[in-house]
Amino acid sequence: MLKAVIFDLDGVITDTAAFHFIAWQKLGNKLGINITEAFNEELKGVDRTESLRRILALENQEQAFSTSEKAALATEKNDFYVTLIEEITPVDILPGISELLDKLKQQNIKIGLASASKNAPTILAHLGLSETFDTIVDPATLKKGKPDPEIFIQACKQLAVSPAESIGVEDAYSGIQAINDATMYSIGIGDSKTLNEANYVVSTTRELTYKKICELWQN
Ligand code: B16
Ligand code: MG
Secondary structure (H helix, E strand, C coil): CCCEEEECCECCCECCHHHHHHHHHHHHHHHCCCCCHHHHHHCCCCCHHHHHHHHHHHCCCHHHCCHHHHHHHHHHHHHHHHHHHCCCCHHHCCCCHHHHHHHHHHCCCEEEECCCCCCHHHHHHHHCCCCCCCEECCHHHCCCCCCCCHHHHHHHHHHCCCHHHEEEEECCHHHHHHHHHCCCEEEEECCCCCCCCCCEEECCHHHCCHHHHHHHHHC
8 A cells, every 4th residue: 555655855846956056056156167057967866065076076176175165165055055945935846746745645645755955844845835744854864865765764764654655756866766775666757768767757747646656556
């Protein structure tokens, strides 16, 4: 029996990638590092510290900063990002997601959040979804980021469900690996070639209906 659906945030519930891009670009400009849109794609689902490491590596600047200087750079990016996400409203919930969350609630299927973003609770509040999620994993408590399955296993624990009774929904390849390694059923949102390891892929959130989820679960 399906007991829980555990969602990633960015690219699944709402799209914050553009805001991350603007904030990283601002930092990149200061450091003389050009961050392209294509490179930003590779940062999806990657936590803040690792994102900064990859950005500095673009210009071999990893060793140019001490640990505390890197922490200050990450904070600088985040401070700017936080001002950008102030603009988020319920209109920014991706198509079909509100309807899906309502249906899951009606059916008493638990709803969890497994996002690498430390800003997830703020974003959910702006979207008007704080009360909708039964649990949110705090990424600061985790030892490893995606593709490690820890965040999805932790979400199942917090919801008191087993991974075998749960579905995970992700837009990033590393997220699909995390769901699979947690031994959950994985649904990818996006390009079926990129997300080829998912149990099922929809191209947009609009296709992720409760009916579709039931069909997949029964098969
Ligand atoms: P923060 P997700 C991820 O969210 C983003 O995709 C990624 O670009 C970002 O660096 C990461 O959260 C950390 O976010 O800086 O707000 O803690 O896809 O896991 O929901
Ligand atoms: Mg994502």
